Amino acid sequence: MSKLIATAVIRGANTLVKRAEEMLKKAIAAHGEGYKFEFPDTAFHLPMIYAMTGFAVKTLGDMKKALEETKTMLHSVPEEKLWRPYLGETLDSGMATLFAEEIILALRYIEGLEPVKDAETGYVYNGFITDTIQRNLGIQLVDGTLPGFAVVIGAAPDDDTAVNIIRELQEKSILTFLCGNVKGNNVTKQLLRKGIDLGWDTRIVPLGPDVEHALYAADWAIRASLIFGAKKPGDYKGHLKYQKDRVFAFATVLGPMDDIIWTTGAGAINMGFPAICDSDVPVIHPTGVCIYEEVEKELDHTKIVQKSIEVRGLKIVVEKPPIPVAFGPAFEGERIRKEDMFIEFGGQRTPAFEWVRMRELGDIEDGKVVIVGDKWQEKFEKGGQMPLGILIEVAGRKMQRDFESVLERKIHSNINEAQGIWHMGQRDQNWVRISNNAKKDGFTLEHLGIVNAVMTHKRFKSIVDKVQVTLYMDEKDVLAMLEDARKSYKERDQRVGNMTDEAVDTFYSCLICQSFAPSHTCVITPERLGLCGAYNWLDGKAAYEIDPTGGNQPILKGDTIDKIKGRWSGVDEYLKKATGGAVETMNAYTIMDNPMTSCGCFECILAIVPEANGVMIVQRGHTGMTPAGMKFSTLAGSVGGGTQNPGFMGIGRNFVISKKFLFADGGLKRIVWMTKNLKESLKEALDKRAAEEGVPDLLDKIADESVAEDSEKLMEHLAKVGHPALEMPSIL
Numbered sequence: 001m002s003k004l005i006a007t008a009v010i011r012g013a014n015t016l017v018k019r020a021e022e023m024l025k026k027a028i029a030a031h032g033e034g035y036k037f038e039f040p041d042t043a044f045h046l047p048m049i050y051a052m053t054g055f056a057v058k059t060l061g062d063m064k065k066a067l068e069e070t071k072t073m074l075h076s077v078p079e080e081k082l083w084r085p086y087l088g089e090t091l092d093s094g095m096a097t098l099f100a101e102e103i104i105l106a107l108r109y110i111e112g113l114e115p116v117k118d119a120e121t122g123y124v125y126n127g128f129i130t131d132t133i134q135r136n137l138g139i140q141l142v143d144g145t146l147p148g149f150a151v152v153i154g155a156a157p158d159d160d161t162a163v164n165i166i167r168e169l170q171e172k173s174i175l176t177f178l179c180g181n182v183k184g185n186n187v188t189k190q191l192l193r194k195g196i197d198l199g200w201d202t203r204i205v206p207l208g209p210d211v212e213h214a215l216y217a218a219d220w221a222i223r224a225s226l227i228f229g230a231k232k233p234g235d236y237k238g239h240l241k242y243q244k245d246r247v248f249a250f251a252t253v254l255g256p257m258d259d260i261i262w263t264t265g266a267g268a269i270n271m272g273f274p275a276i277c278d279s280d281v282p283v284i285h286p287t288g289v290c291i292y293e294e295v296e297k298e299l300d301h302t303k304i305v306q307k308s309i310e311v312r313g314l315k316i317v318v319e320k321p322p323i324p325v326a327f328g329p330a331f332e333g334e335r336i337r338k339e340d341m342f343i344e345f346g347g348q349r350t351p352a353f354e355w356v357r358m359r360e361l362g363d364i365e366d367g368k369v370v371i372v373g374d375k376w377q378e379k380f381e382k383g384g385q386m387p388l389g390i391l392i393e394v395a396g397r398k399m400q401r402d403f404e405s406v407l408e409r410k411i412h413s414n415i416n417e418a419q420g421i422w423h424m425g426q427r428d429q430n431w432v433r434i435s436n437n438a439k440k441d442g443f444t445l446e447h448l449g450i451v452n453a454v455m456t457h458k459r460f461k462s463i464v465d466k467v468q469v470t471l472y473m474d475e476k477d478v479l480a481m482l483e484d485a486r487k488s489y490k491e492r493d494q495r496v497g498n499m500t501d502e503a504v505d506t507f508y509s510c511l512i513c514q515s516f517a518p519s520h521t522c523v524i525t526p527e528r529l530g531l532c533g534a535y536n537w538l539d540g541k542a543a544y545e546i547d548p549t550g551g552n553q554p555i556l557k558g559d560t561i562d563k564i565k566g567r568w569s570g571v572d573e574y575l576k577k578a579t580g581g582a583v584e585t586m587n588a589y590t591i592m593d594n595p596m597t598s599c600g601c602f603e604c605i606l607a608i609v610p611e612a613n614g615v616m617i618v619q620r621g622h623t624g625m626t627p628a629g630m631k632f633s634t635l636a637g638s639v640g641g642g643t644q645n646p647g648f649m650g651i652g653r654n655f656v657i658s659k660k661f662l663f664a665d666g667g668l669k670r671i672v673w674m675t676k677n678l679k680e681s682l683k684e685a686l687d688k689r690a691a692e693e694g695v696p697d698l699l700d701k702i703a704d705e706s707v708a709e710d711s712e713k714l715m716e717h718l719a720k721v722g723h724p725a726l727e728m729p730s731i732l
């Protein structure tokens, strides 16, 4: 144990506790001891103090008590001549530092000084990390999408070095928090100067400009053991062990050290998080408190990320396809604005599709990428818009036709994880953009094929032996192949068409959208497919068989609580766990009472039209007005986000033809308005279902945009045709 480090840590802790005391005194003088405080959106008070001591700090008076307790952990700096072991005192001081920093930041919140807004750039730092984000990230940590997290403190020697370090962390899927500064400069500013997108979507989260802001990261970590680890407040041993064993965090310190960095680092070491510095510091190598070394140095910035990962004991295998841009889940949240876009495909602008088709082993050539089109290179070089058909053909001894849609859904990640390439939607509603930067880096159409071929192999190695990708670039070819693709989508949808919810004892969840809508879980039953339309019950089953720890998990139905509304004990139990308590119960067959939550990628929105005693359905891509008085885009803003909104619901388009569609609300006869597009695409099945319901001419009675775009005209139409909804019991 270095005496220099121990001295700096103990001195730093004393400084911070004193600062906290002075600030608290002023705050009490201004607001009184009874003044209440809580960090934004947390149920855990001052989380570090709460987890370690069990004491819930709710007022300024409570902060005073907590600070008194903190003082008992302070020590005197080591004496010059007399040698004594001081590891314990150093660690005590580190913990005192975390408590003091938590109180300082809480007081700064009270005075409106947090989150910090940078005076020079106007950039607003993240500040405290809310419980909502915590729960969202928790799932990604559990499923391995986020293998660990780094707190990068200070500033790199130059902007390019900062970018390289952060890019390497992103490529390794590490969530990166930024804080601290070196003479006013820091990695946040360095990245901003280089035009790098910051925020949760890109996994680079600036917490604040001072070292003390690292406490927000520590607060995030400690809530993992409270929320996910079920450790009790006050069980400090349990919490610290959980942190060391399960929360793979480390600090990378760029620039010179000072007392505050050392003492904050000592707080982190308590939690098992080592610090790796880029300066010539004394090191602490004995293991025990951390898995390996506690303090290490690496002067070479090209090696500091790898060294940090090794010291924390993380095992990260980067599966990067051979493409000229970075690749990894950290890039999945990137948006490509129109002005940054080189070319786009689909998105209702050009014909497009994506389709995975199973073939025999002898039919395809593994790894082959074929691009079909007249002068496609020249057209691509011009940028703008182009048609695009992506056909991925796969073969394998364990491959089954039922797995096609599971592989197909992963096209979203295959493409989106490439830096500068963006993907949305699925099947014949897909939309792809390539950014100017990606084009400049050399990304071509061929790479679009390669990324799908390589990643399909990697993600599904247990079932896929061969993958061949064909890209169709001419409109006539895309339209011709689209016919076949649609037939295949339809066949898949029909395969589950004859199954019933009563006939199975297991449903499947889909948690894929939780990265966007943390409290959203699709419950997929044989008679209700996922909101995006890409996952039905068979897909969920297949996905679970392919990857038992993946995003589709079995849900044992349990007892039927309400067979009319579609409520089961096992589903309720599952939802509570999967949404961290945000959703307690759900009814699968009604829009009015605890309906399923919606994320953001629903194919259609179902909305109540109270005056018509029925519902309307509008699909994504419809730009006209609806009788609800809102366009699809406005409706989508109020439906999504993983909340339950009685009267509004996102659905997959094929749910409309299910026998369980609004079963508790009166079924199909409730539809008073739907777009022409939906009527036409579902006509055959809708007519069949309407006949089964005893209203064979229902489709003619349902209004569309050619008849009414407002509720007044809708009501006239319904009265004229004698729509059955007008005679049904009130939907409200």
Ligand code: SF4
Pocket (backbone or CB within 6 Å): 510, 511, 512, 513, 514, 521, 522, 530, 531, 532, 533, 534, 535, 599, 601, 602
């Ligand atoms: S909408 Fe539902 S089924 Fe579709 S990807 Fe999202 S969670 Fe899965």
